[in-house]
Amino acid sequence: MSEFQKSFAKSKLAKLPAEAPMFDAIGNPEGIREEDASSASSVSSTGTLMPSPTRHLYSRTSSSNSQSSTWSDFFAQELFLPEQLDQINITHHVYLTPPTGSGPLFVLQHGAGSSGMTFASCISEMQKILPKAGFLSLDARGHGQTTMTSHSNPLETENPSLAAAAHAESGSQVELDLSLGTLSRDLLFVIQQTQAKMGWENLPDIVLVGHSLGGAIITDLAKQGGLGNKLLAYAVLDVVEGSALDALQSMEMYLSTRPIRFVSLGSGIEWHNRSRIIRNSASARASVPSLIYEENDPTDPTRPWVWRTDLTATKPFWENWFIGLSRKFLDSRGGKLLLLAGTDRLDKELIIGQMQGKYQLQVFPEAGHFLHEDQPARTAQVLVDFYKRNDRSALVLPPKVADMQAAAAMNKSDGTPQKHGVLK
Incomplete structure (x- = not known):
């Protein structure tokens, strides 16, 4: 193997996981995608993936x-x-x-x-x-x-x-x-x-x-x-x-x-x-x-x-x-x-x-x-x-129509100038 091939192999190996997966998915001895396996975990909060019988993880x-x-x-x-x-x-x-x-x-x-x-x-x-x-x-x-x-x-x-x-x-x-x-x-x-x-x-x-x-x-x-x-x-x-x-x-x-x-x-x-x-x-x-x-x-x-x-x-x-x-x-x-x-x-x-x-x-x-x-x-x-x-306390609700009408009537009686229905 040439020096170039050796360096190329080393660079590829360095990117591999440090340890191979040590667990299989439930009901699939061949192993399935982890995201598919995890969909079965909703019943128990102990998870879906289980250790392989050959691994004494505990x-x-x-x-x-x-x-x-x-x-x-x-x-x-x-x-x-x-x-x-x-x-x-x-x-x-x-x-x-x-x-x-x-x-x-x-x-x-x-x-x-x-x-x-x-x-x-x-x-x-x-x-x-x-x-x-x-x-x-x-x-x-x-x-x-x-x-x-x-x-x-x-x-x-x-x-x-x-x-x-x-x-x-x-x-x-x-x-x-x-x-x-x-x-x-x-x-x-x-x-x-x-x-x-x-x-x-x-x-x-x-x-x-x-x-x-x-x-x-x-x-x-x-x-x-x-x-x-x-x-x-x-x-x-x-x-x-x-x-x-x-x-x-x-x-x-x-x-x-x-x-x-x-x-x-x-x-x-x-x-x-x-x-x-x-x-x-x-x-x-x-x-x-x-x-x-x-x-x-x-x-x-x-x-x-x-x-x-x-x-x-x-x-x-x-x-x-x-x-x-x-x-x-x-x-x-x-x-x-x-x-x-x-x-x-x-x-x-x-x-x-x-x-x-x-x-x-x-x-x-x-x-x-x-x-x-x-x-x-x-x-x-x-x-x-x-x-x-x-959060309801953070909500800023618009004024009620009745309150706006009452405020408009009050301002009108006080002679407050108004323009196009907008209070000034």
């Missing part, structure tokens, strides 16, 4: 990017809101940064298998752009630190954090109801109880933001009208009815292939990055610690970290979450934003609605299902701009 812990962040790096406080409902005690866990002045309150709802910390990086970027805004991000029942017990076995209220850990390790002590109606009811309860806890005389103007399943929840709440005129607008992140229902066939396969246990918290964070479920290492360090926990008495001492949420147990509710989503999204009152990772997700109703200008559509083709974690700064800018377009 066994490596050497990455310096595996150090975790804490909730206090992103929020001002956390709240534990108790509720007695039927035969169960629920302690709803939320992260909160109150708004200041006339700032809005962004209420954020995560997807299945995720937690309120999924929005942490995005919120950090939004605060830079809109410092007066407040943020309320909650853990749905069966997720994060929100706990449920029967009345006969009440929660330990003196230390809710320890109670959440004990609850996760012992498993669900009551039947888990994750129907859409229940989850949207929980969301409204949390908003109202946060108002009471913080002593707000009135709710701030609210923008609802929901990712995946969370998008279905906030749309259901918007449709019910429970927030009245305090709801300015709502934003749905990467979920539409058609592709979500189509993805149900792949969900059980995905859940059967992801790791059940991790060596450490760091290995769990790294698995999310290396499998491309979350493509931003800073976001993964913030959100993953709330998804797994370390068992006190692990069945496998070499891998003591396990998932907090059993996604397999949510199967009875999958269809209930998404049926009718597109129509509710289009019919509910308030400004509407649909933020997607690919236009392949749009179904017929949404395509027609978009052509009629019924909602704002934004697409991030470079992002995965967790687009708000993959591209937090860009998502933050879109959400802030969306709020500003729907």
Whole structure:
């Protein structure tokens, strides 16, 4: 090989990725385009792409990017809101940064298998752009630190954090109801109880933001009208009815292939990055610690970290979450934003609605299902701009005709000169 050929080969090799892809798309052993694969991810907030069985992505812990962040790096406080409902005690866990002045309150709802910390990086970027805004991000029942017990076995209220850990390790002590109606009811309860806890005389103007399943929840709440005129607008992140229902066939396969246990918290964070479920290492360090926990008495001492949420147990509710989503999204009152990772997700109703200008559509083709974690700064800018377009306090309405006529009559009686019907 000549020197010219060697230099040419080196220049080409230098442009190749440092490491070959290490994951396959669900249901396609040969591999498919990543943007096509991600359209099936609307059901679960654990992503669509799964590691190849030949790659032990979750066994490596050497990455310096595996150090975790804490909730206090992103929020001002956390709240534990108790509720007695039927035969169960629920302690709803939320992260909160109150708004200041006339700032809005962004209420954020995560997807299945995720937690309120999924929005942490995005919120950090939004605060830079809109410092007066407040943020309320909650853990749905069966997720994060929100706990449920029967009345006969009440929660330990003196230390809710320890109670959440004990609850996760012992498993669900009551039947888990994750129907859409229940989850949207929980969301409204949390908003109202946060108002009471913080002593707000009135709710701030609210923008609802929901990712995946969370998008279905906030749309259901918007449709019910429970927030009245305090709801300015709502934003749905990467979920539409058609592709979500189509993805149900792949969900059980995905859940059967992801790791059940991790060596450490760091290995769990790294698995999310290396499998491309979350493509931003800073976001993964913030959100993953709330998804797994370390068992006190692990069945496998070499891998003591396990998932907090059993996604397999949510199967009875999958269809209930998404049926009718597109129509509710289009019919509910308030400004509407649909933020997607690919236009392949749009179904017929949404395509027609978009052509009629019924909602704002934004697409991030470079992002995965967790687009708000993959591209937090860009998502933050879109959400802030969306709020500003729907901010009623910024609207300058023209004077009413009756007021103009009254002013004209007054000026005429005072002898004020007028020209061509324009007051001078």
